[in-house]
Amino acid sequence: MSVTLTITKTQVAILELSRPEKHNAFDDIVISELIKCIEHANSLDIRALVLKTDGKHFSAGADLGWMKSMAGNNFGENVADSEQLAKLMSVLANCPHPTLCLVQGAAFGGALGLIACCDIAVATNKAKFCLSEVKLGLIPAVISPYVIKAIGERQARRYFLTAEVFTADVALDMGLIHDISDDLAHSEAHFLACLLNNGPQAVKSAKALIDEVANNAIDDALINHTAKRIAHIRVSDEGQEGLSAFFEKRAPAWQNAAKQ
Structure with a gap:
């Protein structure tokens, strides 16, 4: 499986997406696995949920092969697929436990939705972000409620429309992430220590x-x-x-x- 959920001795749930050969892009199967894992974590008596990915990049967003297959589907089928992605964002955003997201490398498209849905987000200095949907003739519709809530309408008017790649410094300034660290393991330990102290x-x-x-x-x-x-x-x-x-x-x- 490309998605794993591990519960530590300190009652922390570690949710990891490991699909590095696809830059951790998500398709319908990955989305389904993430939903199941998050729903299970939401039902547990735990102290925090950590979202991370394996490999050079956090996530390229939607898998292009999956998107290509959806292009041949009718409107109703596309709505059904989109509703699953919407459910993923909702179960993560409404997780009753504090959530921590660790971002490395590229985070494009729908990946920004995952980041925005988490309570705390930390990225490496070399992380790159992009709301790339309009480059493909699409829009970041499903993730928009969460991303706009995180970065504000004014920033959304720029980055939703230009599809510019922006740096971790810009992501920090606009409120998408909370901290920049080149040692994500250290940041993870720091924030978990803070949460477990309370x-x-x-x-x-x-x-x-x-x-x-x-x-x-x-x-x-x-x-x-x-x-x-x-x-x-x-x-x-x-x-x-x-x-x-x-x-x-x-x-x-x-x-x-x-x-x-």
């Missing part, structure tokens, strides 16, 4: 809170909701443990568990 339920609740607040107007309903949110977690077992550990000047239980 309350597991608090991290998941904080992630859910972002979606709730970012997509709603600041009104009385939202204000009341956030007040109830903090009250609920403050009286939870994890909240009580965290507060007690702080005042007693000791490590909370989840930090000790992460070291075992």
